[in-house]
Amino acid sequence: MKLSPEVQAQIQTFKQYRIDKPPAEIVLHYQKELQAIQDTLDIISGGWKMQIIALLCNSEFRFSEIEKGLPSITAKVLSNSLKDLVQNKLVIRNSQNNSERKVSYKLSDYGYTLVPLIIELTNWGVNHREYLRNGPIAQKHDSKSP
Amino acid sequence: MKLSPEVQAQIQTFKQYRIDKPPAEIVLHYQKELQAIQDTLDIISGGWKMQIIALLCNSEFRFSEIEKGLPSITAKVLSNSLKDLVQNKLVIRNSQNNSERKVSYKLSDYGYTLVPLIIELTNWGVNHREYLRNGPIAQKHDSKSP
DNA sequence: CGGCATCCTTTATGATACTG
């Protein structure tokens, strides 16, 4: 686990910021944040949505291309996920010359606002693999060595 | 939707970076990233985990305090979630003087590595509420006005 | 090709009750 200095600072801020109140009030104080987290997760979690979005970040894909790209997804789940994403305005469905035979999907501008989140998800996942491989001890040594 | 200049730059980078390859190869190229995203989501999604973590960021809580803090969670789900989180080394379970009557949970150092993710989840959720309220048109005007 | 309909299995969650 190598954390960038900014992230370490971010974490330190989080750790040091303490509200001097009983738990119940702390909870109250963070209601909105917790709700926001839930809102986001409701949209992106649940199956494959985030992977689909991550794929679409990089190119426009057709239905079957996504299907092949995410090998263990089924047509039904993909279909449902895409429908949700389109409804949430994150993804744009393009049926070329009205033929249902040639449909492609791409991220909307709004969809691209998820980029920072995608980056964090990716980073953490990559780090986590490392963490699992190296064992929990690895981050013990001094991080200041040049 | 107001996006910070850095985020806008980030998004631009993402949008402009294109691999000039057929979709199948793009997919191949991103396999590892997609896997990482999935890994992360496997750990944090599924129920209430992220909210629990977000709560624990701010203080040490006892079981019943979390239960009250997340009003619609049930003891069973909380119990399972905590067990998973402890197993993934994100949360530390503290049973004071071995009495099962007084147990508290807090984030581990490793758990704190989720902070950047929590921030992004929160940000996006907050923005999304705004987006839903203002309608999708709001981000149309020039972002450079001082 | 891009799906939807159907059926079936698996998982997750809820309600309720109970224990050390």
Next chain:
DNA sequence: CAGTATCATAAAGGATGCCG
């Protein structure tokens, strides 16, 4: 207080087949 056990239900996911 901090859970576990049990039962019941809902929701998600897979398999298969069909259609425009």
